Structure formats: structure tokens, C-alpha cells
Amino acid sequence: MKVKVEIDCTPEEARTFFGLPDVQPLQAKILAEMERRMLAEMDRFSPEALLRSWMALAPQGPEQMQDAFSRLFQQSFGGGTKPPG
Template identity: 90%
Template sequence: MKVTVEIDCTPEEARTFFGLPDVQPMQAKIMAEMERRMLAEMDRFSPEALLRSWMTLAPQSPEQVQDVFNRMFQQSFGAGTKPPV
């Protein structure tokens, strides 16, 4: 035997019927706070700001480039071994 029951109600009506709390006011406050924080931090994540921060990480002189490659090869091949030719 198979029984199908279809209930047509809104989410608010179902929440009230089951005795669940209405969390919409809390959700609205949280979303407003998230929006405020995102808008306050938006300048930090602009393309110009990200590019400036990435450029400070790039080596600025030939010695720094050589040092970066030396450290990279030492880490990948081990401190006492030579890279394969």
C-alpha cells in the first residue's frame, strides 16, 4: 500500500506548525553586518591593491632572483645534492 500526502503551505506556515522559531530577523541582522564588513574591506581586495602587495613579494634585484632559485633548488633536490644535468 502506498499513500502520498501533499501539503501546500508557505515556509512560514510550516515553521509555525512545527513550532520552530522565526530566524528571519536574526538572518537580516547577520546579513547587514556581513555586508558592512565586506564593504569596509573592499578596498583591500581591489585589483590595484592586490597587485601592489604581490609586487612586493617579487624579487627586486638579480641577487634576490638568484637567491630565490638557489633556495628553490635546495628544497627540491635536498641540501647536499646537486641538480641533475
């Protein structure tokens, strides 16, 4: 035996019928707070800000670049040898 029941109601009516809480006001508050935080942090993650932060990590002059590479090679090869030059 098959029984088919079709109920035509809105989500709010179904939620009330089953006794579930209405979380729409809480959801609206949380989404508004998330939007506020995201907009406040947008400047930190702009392409210009990211590029500036990455460039600050890079050596500025040729001497600094050479020193950075020599330190890298010394650490990689475990040598106490000084690069030629």
C-alpha cells in the first residue's frame, strides 16, 4: 500500500509546524557583521598592499641580494666556506 501526501506550505510554516526556531534574525546579524569585517579588511588584501609587503621581504640592493644567496647556499650545503669574490 502506498500513501502519497503532498503539503503545500512556506518554509516559515513548515518550521513553525515542526517547532524549529526562526534563525533568520540571527543569520541577518551574523551576515551583516561578516560583511562589515570583510569590508574593513579589504585594504589589507589589495594587490598594492600585497605587493608592498612582498617587496619589503626582498633584498633591496645587489649587495644584499648577494649576501642573501651566499647565506642560502651556505645553509643548503652546510659549508663554512666563503663564496669566491
